[in-house]
Amino acid sequence: xxxxxxxxxxxxxxxxxxxxxxxxxxxxxxxxxxxxxxxxxxxxxxxxxxxxxxxxxxxxxxxxxxxxxxxxxxxxxxxxxxxxxxxxxxxxxxxxxxxxxxxxxxxxxxxxxxxxxxxxxxxxxxxxxxxxxxxxxxxxxxxxxxxxxxxxxxxxxxxxxxxxxxxxxxxxxxxxxxxxxxxxxxxxxxxxxxxxxxxxxxxxxxxxxxxxxxxxxxxxxxxxxxxxxxxxxxxxxxxxxxxxxxxxxxxxxxxxxxxxxxxxxxxxxxxxxxxxxxxxxxxxxxxxxxxxxxxxxxxxxxxxxxxxxxxxxxxxxxxxxxxxxxxxxxxxx
Amino acid sequence: xxxxxxxxxxxxxxxxxxxxxxxxxxxxxxxxxxxxxxxxxxxxxxxxxxxxxxxxxxxxxxxxxxxxxxxxxxxxxxxxxxxxxxxxxxxxxxxxxxxxxxxxxxxxxxxxxxxxxxxxxxxxxxxxxxxxxxxxxxxxxxxxxxxxxxxxxxxxxxxxxxxxxxxxxxxxxxxxxxxxxxxxxxxxxxxxxxxxxxxxxxxxxxxxxxxxxxxxxxxxxxxxxxxxxxxxxxxxxxxxxxxxxxxxxxxxxxxxxxxxxxxxxxxxxxxxxxxxxxxxxxxxxxxxxxxxxxxxxxxxxxxxxxxxxxxxxxx
Numbered sequence: 001x002x003x004x005x006x007x008x009x010x011x012x013x014x015x016x017x018x019x020x021x022x023x024x025x026x027x028x029x030x031x032x033x034x035x036x037x038x039x040x041x042x043x044x045x046x047x048x049x050x051x052x053x054x055x056x057x058x059x060x061x062x063x064x065x066x067x068x069x070x071x072x073x074x075x076x077x078x079x080x081x082x083x084x085x086x087x088x089x090x091x092x093x094x095x096x097x098x099x100x101x102x103x104x105x106x107x108x109x110x111x112x113x114x115x116x117x118x119x120x121x122x123x124x125x126x127x128x129x130x131x132x133x134x135x136x137x138x139x140x141x142x143x144x145x146x147x148x149x150x151x152x153x154x155x156x157x158x159x160x161x162x163x164x165x166x167x168x169x170x171x172x173x174x175x176x177x178x179x180x181x182x183x184x185x186x187x188x189x190x191x192x193x194x195x196x197x198x199x200x201x202x203x204x205x206x207x208x209x210x211x212x213x214x215x216x217x218x219x220x221x222x223x224x225x226x227x228x229x230x231x232x233x234x235x236x237x238x239x240x241x242x243x244x245x246x247x248x249x250x251x252x253x254x255x256x257x258x259x260x261x262x263x264x265x266x267x268x269x270x271x272x273x274x275x276x277x278x279x280x281x282x283x284x285x286x287x288x289x290x291x292x293x294x295x296x297x298x299x300x301x302x303x304x305x306x307x308x309x310x311x312x313x314x315x316x317x318x319x320x321x322x323x324x325x326x327x328x329x330x331x332x333x
Numbered sequence: 334x335x336x337x338x339x340x341x342x343x344x345x346x347x348x349x350x351x352x353x354x355x356x357x358x359x360x361x362x363x364x365x366x367x368x369x370x371x372x373x374x375x376x377x378x379x380x381x382x383x384x385x386x387x388x389x390x391x392x393x394x395x396x397x398x399x400x401x402x403x404x405x406x407x408x409x410x411x412x413x414x415x416x417x418x419x420x421x422x423x424x425x426x427x428x429x430x431x432x433x434x435x436x437x438x439x440x441x442x443x444x445x446x447x448x449x450x451x452x453x454x455x456x457x458x459x460x461x462x463x464x465x466x467x468x469x470x471x472x473x474x475x476x477x478x479x480x481x482x483x484x485x486x487x488x489x490x491x492x493x494x495x496x497x498x499x500x501x502x503x504x505x506x507x508x509x510x511x512x513x514x515x516x517x518x519x520x521x522x523x524x525x526x527x528x529x530x531x532x533x534x535x536x537x538x539x540x541x542x543x544x545x546x547x548x549x550x551x552x553x554x555x556x557x558x559x560x561x562x563x564x565x566x567x568x569x570x571x572x573x574x575x576x577x578x579x580x581x582x583x584x585x586x587x588x589x590x591x592x593x594x595x596x597x598x599x600x601x602x603x604x605x606x607x608x609x610x611x612x613x614x615x616x617x618x619x620x621x622x623x624x625x626x627x628x629x630x631x632x633x634x635x636x637x638x639x640x641x642x643x644x645x646x647x648x
Binding site for chain 2: 052055057080084085086087088089092093095097100101102103104105106107114115118119150152163166167169170
């Protein structure tokens with residue numbers, strides 16, 4: 001069994017271009033069964049596009065390359081019938097703004113029922129019973145009455161609960177949550193994250209959590225990938241990456257967070273802005289903003305080389321440090 | 334909901350009253366009916382007798398009160414030309430007009446909506462561009478130009494169809510086409526933009542993301558939402574069923590309500606003109622009312638907003 005097939009979902013050199021402009025530059029990422037993977041990065045770094053591309057949900061003008069497999073079955077360029085079974089049935093998505101992701105003129109009961117009918121063949125009384133169970137599961141009070149209500153009659157947090165119920169309706173093996181709490185109040189954010197966590201534990205579902213909120217990722221995920229300008233620049237276990245970020249961008253992201261303990265310190269911000277995908281530098285896309293920039297950075301693009309076990313980073317400066325350490329280690333031995 | 338209906342109906346009645354008043358003022362101020370009907374050579378005593386008979390020598394406000402009071406009782410007066418009841422004269426023309434406008438409406442809906450939906454789904458394609466070009470042409474060309482062009486081609490050049498009159502169903506084809514093409518063009522544009530707007534909404538992608546086949550995404554998720562703005566324009570078209578063919582009826586000498594209106598205005602046949610205007614206002618207002626209720630049916634957001642209003646603004 002190849003490495004790809006042993007993973008539930010594997011993205012291999014996934015690329016996306018819009019109108020000839022490449023926005024995703026070869027993403028390699030795997031998700032195992034039951035695993036929670038975080039995807040961090042600024043807006044426009046390609047976090048959402050990665051998963052929309054894998055599920056064939058980008059508009060027709062998007063050019064997609066590379067491969068995305070689900071249990072070894074290729075999804076890129078797969079026929080609609082295959083994709084329709086995967087979407088919602090194997091991989092479900094919930095999105096940033098639940099209010100606009102629900103159809104305003106269809107009652108939430110019918111919207112959840114639609115997924116039940118598509119993926120589990122449930123309709124009529126059985127469908128209604130299951131819809132009620134799901135609404136109950138995600139914590140919608142008085143589900144029997146609310147089943148006929150429309151999205152505008154719910155609060156943002158409740159709509160996100162409805163979205164989660166709808167996602168669970170297809171009994172997916174992987175839930176891709178695209179900034180599920182961004183549009184919500186802070187108190188509601190915590191509730192929704194708790195809900196996602198609880199459900200994940202109970203159902204053994206894998207989770208991809210897309211977020212620019214590092215705290216959210218740290219709490220929820222086993223593994224983290226940091227994205228910058230359409231590439232993964234660092235990837236590792238949550239513990240390793242948060243304790244010892246190696247990529248200057250990841251270091252910058254963590255440095256911009258206030259520590260909860262220890263002396264107060266000045267928060268560090270990363271100078272500059274994310275580059276326009278049409279005007280990427282020739283070398284490393286982060287080089288113009290990088291404090292550790294070396295000469296190679298302007299001419300070549302670093303790959304995600306291994307720096308520590310289970311913790312990989314795409315950075316020339318870091319590579320040099322690792323080589324230096326190895327050499328001094330070698331002399332000492 | 335009950336209060337909402339009363340409010341809407343009340344507003345509709347005020348609209349009709351305003352139209353009626355306006356028609357009265359304009360027609361009374363723009364010429365002496367006695368002079369026009371009896372001709373410039375009529376002797377003064379005949380004119381005086383005519384005015385006395387029709388109440389035209391009363392003060393204008395008294396005439397207005399009489400007129401308004403009569404309308405309120407459903408009495409729309411008699412034609413000054415042949416003394417028949419104005420309602421009767423207008424009523425016999427209504428089916429003649431509907432024989433043009435109803436098939437034209439079917440044509441508008443049957444061509445306009447599918448063309449608009451298709452263009453939106455194939456945005457930027459050759460078909461989309463052709464639909465849009467035809468539709469711009471369709472709704473910028475005035476109906477009399479289109480009508481006369483059709484006459485020139487199909488009646489004069491090809492000799493396939495008659496150019497005017499109302500003797501057989503073949504006479505109806507060109508006027509129906511003239512009415513239908515323009516309306517279909519407008520509807521196609523409206524439908525296309527409504528559809529594009531909806532297709533760009535996140536819930537469309539969300540529907541795809543949960544595995545709904547594209548066909549069903551269109552029919553179950555996109556179309557019901559796109560119907561909301563489209564219903565407005567359809568309502569307007571229904572409102573013009575009775576008097577929306579004035580120009581086309583004139584071009585094709587089709588003896589419907591539109592032609593009657595033109596003739597009655599030229600003759601200062603006040604009762605007939607007022608009767609037609611009242612009818613036009615009433616159909617417009619009624620179709621608007623229907624559209625309002627349809628909105629509530631199509632869009633649950635409006636339904637609950639109205640419910641709240643009716644309940645006295647309670648949340």
